[in-house]
Amino acid sequence: METLVADVLLTFLVVIAVGIIVLRDLLAAVILLGAYSLTAAGAFVVMDAVDVAFTEAAVGSGISTILFLGALSFTKHEQKPRGNDSWVAVLFVVVTGALLIYGTLDMPYYGSATSAAQTNPDLAVRFLQQSGSEVGPPNIVTSVLASYRGYDTLGETMVVFAAGMAVLSLLGLKRRRPGLEAPEDAPGDTPGETPADALDEPPTSRHT
Amino acid sequence: MKLYPRQRHRVLQVVTKLIIPFVMMFGLYVQFHGDYGPGGGFQAGVIFSTAFILHGLIFGLQRTRAVLSPAILRIMMCAGLLLYCGTGIVTILLGGNLLDYNVLAHDPLHGQHWGIFTVELGVGITVTGVMISLFYNFASRRSD
Numbered sequence: 001m002e003t004l005v006a007d008v009l010l011t012f013l014v015v016i017a018v019g020i021i022v023l024r025d026l027l028a029a030v031i032l033l034g035a036y037s038l039t040a041a042g043a044f045v046v047m048d049a050v051d052v053a054f055t056e057a058a059v060g061s062g063i064s065t066i067l068f069l070g071a072l073s074f075t076k077h078e079q080k081p082r083g084n085d086s087w088v089a090v091l092f093v094v095v096t097g098a099l100l101i102y103g104t105l106d107m108p109y110y111g112s113a114t115s116a117a118q119t120n121p122d123l124a125v126r127f128l129q130q131s132g133s134e135v136g137p138p139n140i141v142t143s144v145l146a147s148y149r150g151y152d153t154l155g156e157t158m159v160v161f162a163a164g165m166a167v168l169s170l171l172g173l174k175r176r177r178p179g180l181e182a183p184e185d186a187p188g189d190t191p192g193e194t195p196a197d198a199l200d201e202p203p204t205s206r207h208t
Numbered sequence: 209m210k211l212y213p214r215q216r217h218r219v220l221q222v223v224t225k226l227i228i229p230f231v232m233m234f235g236l237y238v239q240f241h242g243d244y245g246p247g248g249g250f251q252a253g254v255i256f257s258t259a260f261i262l263h264g265l266i267f268g269l270q271r272t273r274a275v276l277s278p279a280i281l282r283i284m285m286c287a288g289l290l291l292y293c294g295t296g297i298v299t300i301l302l303g304g305n306l307l308d309y310n311v312l313a314h315d316p317l318h319g320q321h322w323g324i325f326t327v328e329l330g331v332g333i334t335v336t337g338v339m340i341s342l343f344y345n346f347a348s349r350r351s352d
Contacts, residue, residue, distance in 0.1 A: 053246075054247055066265070071346060073347075142243050146328055154293070154327075157289055157330065157335075160338050161338065
């Protein structure tokens with residue numbers, strides 16, 4: 001039963017992915033991307049990876065959908081009709097896809113008894129049996145992430161920080177042009193208007 | 209009375225005002241309950257930032273900026289990472305290895321508890337700052 005549910009969810013993923021490729025309407029494609037992440041989160045729940053599912057649902061179908069929508073507002077909602085496809089591009093995509101599928105052939109089947117986690121049980125058994133007395137939290141994922149592998153999580157936090165800094169340096173910095181004093185926050189504001197001023201009067205929408 | 213465009217979304221605004229406290233509360237729950245259930249700093253940061261992003265979508269970016277200015281976000285991004293690194297440095301100063309929380313308290317288990325708490329808090333603060341700041345920067349370029 002569990003494998004059946006997982007199979008159905010994974011089939012949904014393939015269908016949604018094909019839909020995203022086929023669709024010309026970018027807005028619908030972004031919404032489908034959110035649905036893709038939510039379905040993937042469901043598949044993770046079925047596979048008992050609750051923490052991963054949580055992250056996928058929050059980041060994949062929440063934040064990234066909104067960021068994609070923000071990016072969509074710079075461009076048109078319709079994909080440009082393509083001219084003749086370059087055969088080099090098609091070849092590149094086919095070869096990359098074939099390599100990726102070839103790479104999955106080495107991976108153990110779901111629940112396989114010969115997977116690395118099963119044949120080298122020392123680490124998993126150690127975490128399951130000892131983490132309660134060594135670290136404490138009942139959620140072993142937290143113990144592994146924050147304590148046993150705290151150094152890795154430090155690196156991940158630095159990656160998030162670096163991503164934020166990169167976006168700030170590309171989009172959010174002051175524009176230093178001679179003779180032109182740009183507003184501190186963002187190009188969207190009119191110069192000299194502080195957020196407090198904006199509160200007093202109704203915000204003028206640009207959609208009118 | 210002049211009806212300005214955002215007043216057309218009255219229902220959305222009222223519902224948003226009702227929802228936002230619960231979203232923030234759930235974010236805090238995920239943050240501090242991560243030891244016992246699924247969740248942790250990363251997920252909590254994302255959920256907490258969702259509350260501000262929702263506010264920005266419904267009420268307009270200018271008002272959200274008045275609540276939480278980009279300068280505070282930049283401080284948050286740095287403070288979270290510094291909290292994490294600082295925990296590591298404190299463990300070294302107390303005679304342990306980097307991020308070896310056992311030395312943080314007399315009882316190793318208490319030390320682990322404090323260490324995980326601070327580290328997850330650092331992750332949460334950084335992720336919140338980065339996510340909201342990403343949204344600010346993307347959404348504010350619309351008028352260019």
